[in-house]
Amino acid sequence: MKKLFKVTTKTIVATGLGAAIFTLLFMFVKIPSPIPETSFQTAYGLAGMFAVLFGPIAGGLIAFIGHGLSDAIQYGSPWWSWVIASGVAGFIYGFAFLKTKVEEGIFTWKDILTFNIIQIIGNVIAWIIIAPLLDIVIYAEPVNLVFTQGAVACLMNCISAGVFGSLLLWAYSLTKTKKGSLKKGE
Amino acid sequence: MRIGLFTAQKADSFVHRLSGITKLICFLVLTGAVMFSYDIRVIICVMVFSFIVLKISKITFSQIKLMLIYVVIFLAVNAMLTFFFAPGYGTEIYGTRHVFLKLFGNYDVTSETLFFIVTKFMKYASVIPLGMIFLLTTDPSELASSLNAIGVHYKAAFAFALTLRYFPDIQRDYKDISQAQQARGLEMSNKAKFWDRFKRALSIILPLILSTLDRIETITNAMDLRGFGKFKKRTWYRRRKLTKEDIFALLISLVILTATIIISVFINHSRFYNPFI
Numbered sequence: 001m002k003k004l005f006k007v008t009t010k011t012i013v014a015t016g017l018g019a020a021i022f023t024l025l026f027m028f029v030k031i032p033s034p035i036p037e038t039s040f041q042t043a044y045g046l047a048g049m050f051a052v053l054f055g056p057i058a059g060g061l062i063a064f065i066g067h068g069l070s071d072a073i074q075y076g077s078p079w080w081s082w083v084i085a086s087g088v089a090g091f092i093y094g095f096a097f098l099k100t101k102v103e104e105g106i107f108t109w110k111d112i113l114t115f116n117i118i119q120i121i122g123n124v125i126a127w128i129i130i131a132p133l134l135d136i137v138i139y140a141e142p143v144n145l146v147f148t149q150g151a152v153a154c155l156m157n158c159i160s161a162g163v164f165g166s167l168l169l170w171a172y173s174l175t176k177t178k179k180g181s182l183k184k185g186e
Numbered sequence: 187m188r189i190g191l192f193t194a195q196k197a198d199s200f201v202h203r204l205s206g207i208t209k210l211i212c213f214l215v216l217t218g219a220v221m222f223s224y225d226i227r228v229i230i231c232v233m234v235f236s237f238i239v240l241k242i243s244k245i246t247f248s249q250i251k252l253m254l255i256y257v258v259i260f261l262a263v264n265a266m267l268t269f270f271f272a273p274g275y276g277t278e279i280y281g282t283r284h285v286f287l288k289l290f291g292n293y294d295v296t297s298e299t300l301f302f303i304v305t306k307f308m309k310y311a312s313v314i315p316l317g318m319i320f321l322l323t324t325d326p327s328e329l330a331s332s333l334n335a336i337g338v339h340y341k342a343a344f345a346f347a348l349t350l351r352y353f354p355d356i357q358r359d360y361k362d363i364s365q366a367q368q369a370r371g372l373e374m375s376n377k378a379k380f381w382d383r384f385k386r387a388l389s390i391i392l393p394l395i396l397s398t399l400d401r402i403e404t405i406t407n408a409m410d411l412r413g414f415g416k417f418k419k420r421t422w423y424r425r426r427k428l429t430k431e432d433i434f435a436l437l438i439s440l441v442i443l444t445a446t447i448i449i450s451v452f453i454n455h456s457r458f459y460n461p462f463i
Contacts, residue, residue, distance in 0.1 A: 007341055007415075008415075009406050009409050009410050009414050009415050010402065010403075010406040012341050012344055012345050012348070012409075012414075012415070013345075013348060013402050013405045013406045013409065014402050015342075015345035015348070015349075016344070016345045016346070016347070016348025016349045016351070016352060017348065017349070017352050017356070017398050017401065017402055017405075018398075019345070019346075019349040020348075020349045020352045020353040020355075020356045021356055021394065021395065021398060023349070023353060024353070024356055024357060024360060025391070028387070029384070029387045029388070029391065031384060037260070037263060037264065037267065042388065042391070046391075046395065049395070053399075061342060061345055065345065065346055065349055066349075069349065069350075069353075072317060072321060073321075074253070074256050075253070075256060075257050075260060075314070075317070076250075076253050076257060076313070076314040076315075076316075076317030076318045076321070077217060077313045077314060077316065077317035080221075138221060139221070140224065140279075140457070141268070142268055142271050142272030142275045143272075144271050144272060145267055145268060145271035145272060148271065164388075168391075168392070168395065171392055172395075172396070172399070175396065
């Protein structure tokens with residue numbers, strides 16, 4: 001049985017490798033947006049996919065480690081407030097873990113809807129509440145600046161996780177054999 | 187696409203000899219001090235200190251050139267953004283208003299905002315050398331054991347170690363798939379339009395992820411067979427005992443942190459240093 005917060009060896013390995021892909025996508029596969037310091041990150045689609053497949057702990061750690069590591073490689077030091085917000089977003093995506101059965105090859109429109117409602121809730125909490133608040137507390141950034149950046153990031157990450165994440169999950173579900181797909185010959 | 191991640195060189199210096207735990211704690215303590223303080227005098231002291239350590243650790247300029255360029259662009263954009271979103275932010279913080287240069291509308295350049303922006307610029311700039319020293323002199327596998335030593339659960343530390351271990355592999359896979367696509371005639375270089383390149387990059391990701399999911403199975407089995415996660419604790423091959431040098435480095439960092447906090451609490455009475463009153 002799947003349990004929401006159970007950490008198996010597979011969760012650990014998926015976290016490690018997922019974070020490595022997240023780092024790669026975060027640095028190289030993105031579209032810069034008109035608002036500086038934000039960009040359309042395909043990495044959140046990947047975080048969404050892994051969170052659905054391996055649960056909230058994996059999702060949260062993947063986004064946290066991946067974002068922190070790519071910040072460290074590019075800028076020498078992570079921007080902690082957004083790294084933490086990333087972790088929270090990934091963690092919340094993971095609540096779709098129990099509600100879907102992608103591992104069994106099932107990913108219907110209803111599952112897409114469930115996943116998207118959860119990822120939108122996660123993105124709103126992470127980018128409109130947590131990231132700006134931490135920016136103000138830790139870095140004393142101007143209020144309207146951080147909320148603008150937060151809103152833009154929220155919108156783009158919703159699209160990334162929604163479109164790209166759903167597509168990845170759908171493609172993955174096709175590679176899995178459905179339960180009871182074998183029929184007895186006539 | 188060529189990023190030498192954690193290219194922990196095998197050079198021998200005071201910083202290289204410190205254990206991973208020491209370097210991790212020093213990094214967190216010193217960056218914590220700079221994050222906390224908005225006093226430009228403290229920040230400049232830490233900055234000078236971190237450049238001295240950079241010198242001691244024998245890191246050459248060519249190693250950090252690319253990072254520096256990224257950081258300077260990032261900080262310049264951040265400074266401009268701060269000004270355009272909140273031209274009166276300095277007044278809000280320091281309580282006074284000295285107009286320095288008149289621009290259109292309420293976009294007057296005040297000395298207060300300028301001072302805030304310069305302080306912020308120095309603040310972030312002083313963290314960068316610390317990050318670089320930490321990343322370039324620490325051995326990746328020692329880093330995981332250090333995380334565990336400061337209280338991170340070993341499973342999370344192990345996940346981080348796996349990330350560091352497999353990042354180069356995944357980078358190589360990405361390159362392989364990309365070259366396979368190019369051999370079939372898909373243009374991936376600068377000659378293609380940005381949007382086309384982006385779409386093609388996406389088509390590389392799916393095979394990359396599916397092959398990674400297979401690899402996850404393999405590694406999981408290998409680790410399970412070796413009994414990973416059976417106990418609440420584990421030992422680390424790369425953990426070192428603390429030496430006198432480690433204690434010395436830890437003490438210096440703690441002194442800097444304490445001094446920062448004391449200056450904020452007793453001299454500035456806030457996180458900000460206010461030269462305007």
